[in-house]
Amino acid sequence: MKLLTYNFLTSKCIKKVKVGYPLKLNIMEQKVESTNFNPEFIQRVLPRLDWSAIKIAADSVGCQGFPDEINLETSTNDTELLQKLHHLLLEIEVVTGSLICPETNRIFPITNGIPNMLLNEDEV
Amino acid sequence: MSDSEISDEDNTENFIENPTRELLAEGLLSLFTPIVENLDSKVKQTVLVQLNINAQLDILSSVIKDQINKQNKQDTSEFDIALRNLNAIKSKVTVITNVLHSSSSSKFIVSNIMETPSYSHLTSNDYNHVYEPAEDTFLLIDALEQDLSSIQASKPLLTLEIGSGSGIVISALAKYLTHQTHGFYAVDINNYACNATKRTAIANNVNVETINMDMLTAFKYNSIDLLIFNPPYVPTSTSLSTCEDKEPRATVEQEKFYDIEADTIFVKDNQEKMLIKSWAGGDDDGCQVINRVLGELDNILAPNGVFYLLLIKDNNPEKIRKRLKSFGYNSIQIIDRKIRGEHLLVLKIFKNLL
Numbered sequence: 001m002k003l004l005t006y007n008f009l010t011s012k013c014i015k016k017v018k019v020g021y022p023l024k025l026n027i028m029e030q031k032v033e034s035t036n037f038n039p040e041f042i043q044r045v046l047p048r049l050d051w052s053a054i055k056i057a058a059d060s061v062g063c064q065g066f067p068d069e070i071n072l073e074t075s076t077n078d079t080e081l082l083q084k085l086h087h088l089l090l091e092i093e094v095v096t097g098s099l100i101c102p103e104t105n106r107i108f109p110i111t112n113g114i115p116n117m118l119l120n121e122d123e124v
Numbered sequence: 125m126s127d128s129e130i131s132d133e134d135n136t137e138n139f140i141e142n143p144t145r146e147l148l149a150e151g152l153l154s155l156f157t158p159i160v161e162n163l164d165s166k167v168k169q170t171v172l173v174q175l176n177i178n179a180q181l182d183i184l185s186s187v188i189k190d191q192i193n194k195q196n197k198q199d200t201s202e203f204d205i206a207l208r209n210l211n212a213i214k215s216k217v218t219v220i221t222n223v224l225h226s227s228s229s230s231k232f233i234v235s236n237i238m239e240t241p242s243y244s245h246l247t248s249n250d251y252n253h254v255y256e257p258a259e260d261t262f263l264l265i266d267a268l269e270q271d272l273s274s275i276q277a278s279k280p281l282l283t284l285e286i287g288s289g290s291g292i293v294i295s296a297l298a299k300y301l302t303h304q305t306h307g308f309y310a311v312d313i314n315n316y317a318c319n320a321t322k323r324t325a326i327a328n329n330v331n332v333e334t335i336n337m338d339m340l341t342a343f344k345y346n347s348i349d350l351l352i353f354n355p356p357y358v359p360t361s362t363s364l365s366t367c368e369d370k371e372p373r374a375t376v377e378q379e380k381f382y383d384i385e386a387d388t389i390f391v392k393d394n395q396e397k398m399l400i401k402s403w404a405g406g407d408d409d410g411c412q413v414i415n416r417v418l419g420e421l422d423n424i425l426a427p428n429g430v431f432y433l434l435l436i437k438d439n440n441p442e443k444i445r446k447r448l449k450s451f452g453y454n455s456i457q458i459i460d461r462k463i464r465g466e467h468l469l470v471l472k473i474f475k476n477l478l
């Protein structure tokens with residue numbers, strides 16, 4: 001699981017959970033795979049990022065220098081920030097770990113890079 | 125360096141940059157297309173022949189059963205005739221199997237030119253757990269290929285396939301959309317399918333993020349620009365359940381049993397349940413799973429999102445299109461194909477007029 005994916009996952013599907021976002025992130029094994037920097041992709045993905053999740057992701061992998069808030073207008077031309085985001089969102093693969101519902105602490109395991117977001121029938 | 129000193133290597137580089145390369149590629153493609161189409165129809169014919177064999181084999185097995193019964197009554201001359209029949213059919217099968225073999229291997233070569241993703245890494249054992257690519261799979265790939273220029277023009281940021289199974293549809297798309305290397309997603313309710321999808325993506329050198337999930341229940345709303353689904357579409361009257369769902373009972377020793385009262389098939393093994401889930405569309409014209417997606421579409425698609433949905437005629441596509449219209453979606457049928465008893469088609473569904 002790339003950290004861009006983490007930005008899009010929620011536990012709102014659990015019964016009685018109100019927001020279910022951002023999930024807690026627990027990384028046990030990770031690897032880095034470098035890919036070509038495509039600034040346009042990051043620019044276009046920017047408005048869809050939830051900065052609270054990005055901060056958690058950056059903290060979990062020890063990526064520093066992300067601002068507390070994001071200003072969409074200035075950020076699109078901030079090549080340094082775009083490059084940092086590229087690395088954080090697309091180059092770090094979580095191989096093993098878990099995602100945890102912030103409200104119920106329900107654990108969703110990540111194995112072989114695949115998050116398991118399935119719920120039992122009595123949980124929905 | 126003077127012009128005369130340009131090495132072969134340099135020339136090759138020039139050639140790669142050269143616009144004539146595009147022209148050449150186009151020319152080559154137009155040369156190949158009729159061959160591929162021809163081959164395609166041949167393969168289809170052979171598949172029909174294969175079905176014919178299957179039917180013959182069925183007859184054969186019932187003949188054998190009869191014979192065994194009769195043999196028990198010591199009737200040997202009839203048994204000899206049946207044995208001769210059996211040998212005749214056997215040799216037919218061998219011939220046709222050989223034909224099939226050579227046709228599918230030549231199709232494999234050609235399909236590589238057309239850039240169908242390779243999935244030879246998946247084995248028959250994988251297909252005990254995962255939906256094996258079939259005519260529906262290839263029709264969906266053909267539909268996407270046919271619509272490629274409009275897909276490219278719409279520049280989807282997030283492309284997601286629900287129920288990716290082997291993973292060849294989303295890998296094909298990731299391969300076709302060469303300008304884009306990220307933003308491809310696959311979800312499947314079957315964990316084994318998720319692993320297969322990941323393996324297929326890696327084998328084809330594309331990035332596909334894979335999530336084990338029921339529909340998009342754990343995905344942020346309104347994120348998907350391009351949605352693809354080849355759903356379980358076969359109308360089935362009975363529902364399906366694992367034995368664990370019910371009180372253990374004496375009959376559970378069997379792999380499967382049918383509860384007449386509940387009109388439910390109980391399956392012992394979860395993997396088998398997953399395989400059935402890959403095609404069984406339930407009642408309501410086989411639309412149980414399809415209807416779930418349609419009902420959630422407003423939450424799934426990003427503004428201007430587009431949805432490619434594979435259906436069969438039995439699903440009553442006109443009714444589905446009316447339903448979509450009622451909540452503001454346009455839809456067009458972009459391709460269809462009749463195969464065996466199935467009439468497959470692909471709908472393109474979108475909010476605004478494109």
Ligand SMILES: C[S@@+](CC[C@H](N)C(=O)[O-])C[C@H]1O[C@@H](n2cnc3c(N)ncnc32)[C@H](O)[C@@H]1O
Pocket residue numbers: 255256257258260261264286287288289290291293311312313314317337338339354355356357398401402403413
């Ligand atoms: C007809 S198969 C298509 C597989 C593959 N996309 C193809 O075209 O060959 C349907 C797939 O949908 C998956 N599926 C069924 N119900 C699902 C659900 N509720 N959520 C996610 N995937 C589901 C099945 O596991 C299966 O892999």
